[in-house]
Amino acid sequence: MPAHLITGAGSGIGAALARRLLGRGDQVVLLARDAGRARAIAESLPGSSAIVGDLAQPGRLSWALSKQALPERLDSVIHVAGVVDLGPVADIPATLWEHQLAVNLVGPAELTRLLLPLLRVSRGHVVFVNSGAGLHAHAGWSAYAASKHGLKALADSLRAEEGENGIRVTSIYPGRTATPMQERVHQQEGRAYEPDRFIAADSVATTILTALDLPEDAVLTDLTVRPKP
Ligand SMILES: NC(=O)c1ccc[n+]([C@@H]2O[C@H](COP(=O)([O-])OP(=O)(O)OC[C@H]3O[C@@H](n4cnc5c(N)ncnc54)[C@H](OP(=O)(O)O)[C@@H]3O)[C@@H](O)[C@H]2O)c1
Numbered sequence: 001m002p003a004h005l006i007t008g009a010g011s012g013i014g015a016a017l018a019r020r021l022l023g024r025g026d027q028v029v030l031l032a033r034d035a036g037r038a039r040a041i042a043e044s045l046p047g048s049s050a051i052v053g054d055l056a057q058p059g060r061l062s063w064a065l066s067k068q069a070l071p072e073r074l075d076s077v078i079h080v081a082g083v084v085d086l087g088p089v090a091d092i093p094a095t096l097w098e099h100q101l102a103v104n105l106v107g108p109a110e111l112t113r114l115l116l117p118l119l120r121v122s123r124g125h126v127v128f129v130n131s132g133a134g135l136h137a138h139a140g141w142s143a144y145a146a147s148k149h150g151l152k153a154l155a156d157s158l159r160a161e162e163g164e165n166g167i168r169v170t171s172i173y174p175g176r177t178a179t180p181m182q183e184r185v186h187q188q189e190g191r192a193y194e195p196d197r198f199i200a201a202d203s204v205a206t207t208i209l210t211a212l213d214l215p216e217d218a219v220l221t222d223l224t225v226r227p228k229p
Contacts, residue, residue: 003027003071005115007055007108008081009048010041012179013129016201017080017208022047029071031055031081031111055081055107056099065114074118076125076212079108079151084144084181086188097143104147109154116162123166123216127208128155130171132224140189159221168219170211174204175226199227 004021008014009030021028028048032038038050053064083103085096112126119126133141134148152171159169176182178195186193204225211220 001025001027002075003029003073004076004078005029005031005051005071005074006078006080007031007111008079008129009045010037012080012181013174013177013201013204013208014078014080015041015045017078017205018045018048020202020205020209027071029074053111055103055111058102058106058110061107061110062114070115070118073122074115074124075122076127077112077115077119078127078129078208078212079111080129081107082129082131082181084185084188086140086144086185088140089142092143097146100143100147101150104144105150105154108151112154112158116167119167120162120165125168125170125212126155126158126162127170127172127211128152129204129208130155130173132173132175132226134171134173135224159219168216170220171222172204172207172211173222173224174199174207175224177201177204197227199225 004026006014006018009018018028030041030048030050031053032041032050033054035052038052042048042050051068053061083100128151130151131148133145134152137145155169155171176198178198179201183193207223207225214220
């Protein structure tokens with residue numbers, strides 16, 4: 001049975017993806033930010049197991065993972081966790097830049113580095129859930145968009161470096177998706193939240209599965225998925 005490590009499975013897109021993978025009998029290991037969240041998320045996703053690692057502290061991930069049992073094989077690592085804080089460059093303090101860059105970019109880079117030996121053995125797949133903001137930066141989105149532009153660069157470099165080891169790398173660029181994150185974005189934008197206008201988290205999960213399930217002779221490098229007009 002294929003084994004996957006997923007970040008961000010506590011809600012939204014990551015939770016939808018974890019449910020789909022568990023539903024078809026795959027092995028799912030979740031990365032949660034602390035022991036309490038690990039217990040709660042694993043309980044909400046029967047059949048899954050959890051490890052603890054705070055993406056907001058990339059420099060501590062190596063120590064955290066060295067203290068926990070990792071799966072014996074890993075066919076994919078799917079980076080879904082993310083945070084967003086909007087605001088004009090004139091107002092965003094360094095702490096908010098640092099937090100978004102840590103969780104959305106440096107954490108995924110470090111986690112990938114630590115798991116590459118396992119992925120090389122299985123000639124596995126690394127999926128990064130990016131964002132439309134990883135391709136275009138709009139007013140008010142600087143720190144988040146910078147982290148996601150960086151995540152695209154991470155994916156592109158990784159694909160070029162690890163192709164010879166059989167590792168496939170995919171970036172997914174969703175538009176606005178109906179999740180707790182989008183609800184928070186609407187609060188920050190001061191707008192009423194109408195989830196029906198946006199992509200369902202399950203549709204983004206389907207997009208990720210499309211990339212994962214492609215036969216091994218091909219790789220979907222970049223996939224954009226938008227709400228229907
Ligand atoms: N929603 C959208 O409109 C949209 C659009 C484009 C791209 N995206 C991207 O899609 C991904 C998933 O977003 P979502 O909308 O599903 O968001 P969400 O519902 O807010 O879920 C985010 C997940 O990230 C986890 N996380 C946050 N900080 C973490 C940390 N320090 N360490 C470990 N895990 C952490 C959260 O853990 P807890 O459960 O413990 O809080 C949660 O499980 C993100 O990368 C986001 O940038 C979302």
